[in-house]
Amino acid sequence: MLRKLLIGTALASSFVFSAHAEDVKEVQMLHWWTSGGEAAALNVLKEDLSKEGFAWKDVPVAGGGGDAAMTALKAMVAAGNYPTASQMLGYTVLDYAAAGVMGDLTETAKKEGWDKSVPAALQKFSVYDGKWVAAPVNVHSVNWLWINKAVMDKIGGTEPKTFDDFVALLDKAKAGGVIPLALGGQNWQEATMFDSVVLSTGGPEFYKKAFNDLDEESLKSDTMKKSFDNLAKLVTYVDPNFSGRDWNLATAMVIKGDALVQVMGDWAKGEFNAAKKTPGTDFLCYRFPGTDGSVIYNSDMFGMFNVPDDRKAAQVALATATLSKSFQSAFNVVKGSVPARTDVPDTDFDACGKKGIADLKAANEGGTLFGSLAQGYGAPPAVANAYKDVVSKFVHGQIKTSDEAVTELVKAIDDAK
Structure with a gap:
């Protein structure tokens, strides 16, 4: 084209x-x-x-x-x-x-x-x-959590190592009266978060097969369905005004303490830097739970x-x-x-x-450095755009179930190839 x-x-x-x-x-x-x-x-x-x-x-x-x-x-x-x-x-x-x-x-x-x-x-x-x-x-790299340390201390949270740990942490934030997860409802933001969810759910080899090799068996697998289920769970912790929000405004929610965490690439840290915030003192940076050792x-x-x-x-x-x-x-x-x-x-x-x-350095040497599908490094633009479209429709309820999402994902990627 x-x-x-x-x-x-x-x-x-x-x-x-x-x-x-x-x-x-x-x-x-x-x-x-x-x-x-x-x-x-x-x-x-x-x-x-x-x-x-x-x-x-x-x-x-x-x-x-x-x-x-x-x-x-x-x-x-x-x-x-x-x-x-x-x-x-x-x-x-x-x-x-x-x-x-x-x-x-x-x-x-x-x-x-x-x-x-x-x-x-x-x-x-x-x-x-x-x-x-x-x-x-x-x-x-996109598989990061950015956390407001004061909010984390207030709710007694600790670094989540697994997806279940992450859900438990978000529950603590919700109980503490803070927006658990800051997200901008734009397709590239939603798909960027889903990159991390898929790596966490399926592991490095699965991510590579699905999102770099575009292996159809992986794309339509139960693991991909579980990934969509996990994404749906995360979306329940987002505030109702998220639709259309720019990414840096979501970052600002974390910086100001209005939200606990953002799942975003490390360009988010540039916003913390601009706000004169210090890691370890004002904010925390962790790998998305279940993705340690890999870099998207x-x-x-x-x-x-x-x-x-x-x-x-x-x-x-x-x-x-x-x-x-x-x-x-x-x-x-x-x-x-x-x-x-x-x-x-x-x-x-x-x-x-x-x-x-x-x-x-470790991911490059260990073979766990993977291109982000959401960010234009996993597959050509037509495929990436099809992927972002399906993920966004799922997040916004136009695609109702993980079964339907997987079917739509396979079809959209196949059509875009």
Whole structure:
């Protein structure tokens, strides 16, 4: 579908910005980093590039899952209106590369040794047909709990190690008069939580078979039905106003103590950072119960487009800055994620960041590092969108039972392949 949309635009695109001399020293970036923590992290990059003499032009599109931004990007590219780069996830990078509209950073990558410092799991999505087409910015993992420590202390809670422990903890919060679970009723948030539920319910091998290999027997299994049952249980602990809520507003509920816990990727920690909160003192970070030892990941990437020659210096400067050790540390400390290269020390990271780095290393070495289906790293976008749609319909009651949910999931994924 993407290829059809872009036919006839690739050649024309080369000329779109060339008439504007000011563009030559300007980085034009499409992204969806609009929350407080995200904007603070992005400022690190803006400042680095400013020192190099490059101006920054934001093309921000709000919406934490990036769906609105990707719709905007598709329209821009179809019109031949290429940004210098766009924030992108996994399979979307490969889609645009297959359409022939991405640039080639291979010379820069070779000079700076990206092939040795960037994990193979990320190179799978940043290299296409032997050419580097994207610069990985970070590694996020989604199977986290973010807990308000004061509320936890008030209800006498302890770290939940199993799903049943988690339910018992949520019951304590409910009895204590606090919203147990902060959730935003948007399909990507609901599916992101379900990623963790499936890993917890079925274990690492099951998650891989179902959500990375798209094995039909796993998708329609009793284990998947149980996963939907567990999701339904969690939804009973959400407040009635959750529908449509942005993810960072759900995080704010935990920060303020209105809710006990949020199940969300570690970009949530960027919001705690922005609010000047400290892990261990103000908030707690635990792996989703039953998922210790595994990491479900995504990675923000800056997909680099095939811009005219006079704009390539700005693009190379952006790519070089993005994968510099200093930026990788400074940015990810603020963002809540961990570096996209393996040789960055954890010195400046807080306790949650150090745990994230150690967990990623162990999962990478142990074969338990899995792409998030909800976040665009488990399967191509059409499959991920079908998955998010089914999960959201289940959460909002349009799909009534786990039996029906499994049937719909298998059909939706099969149709999307």
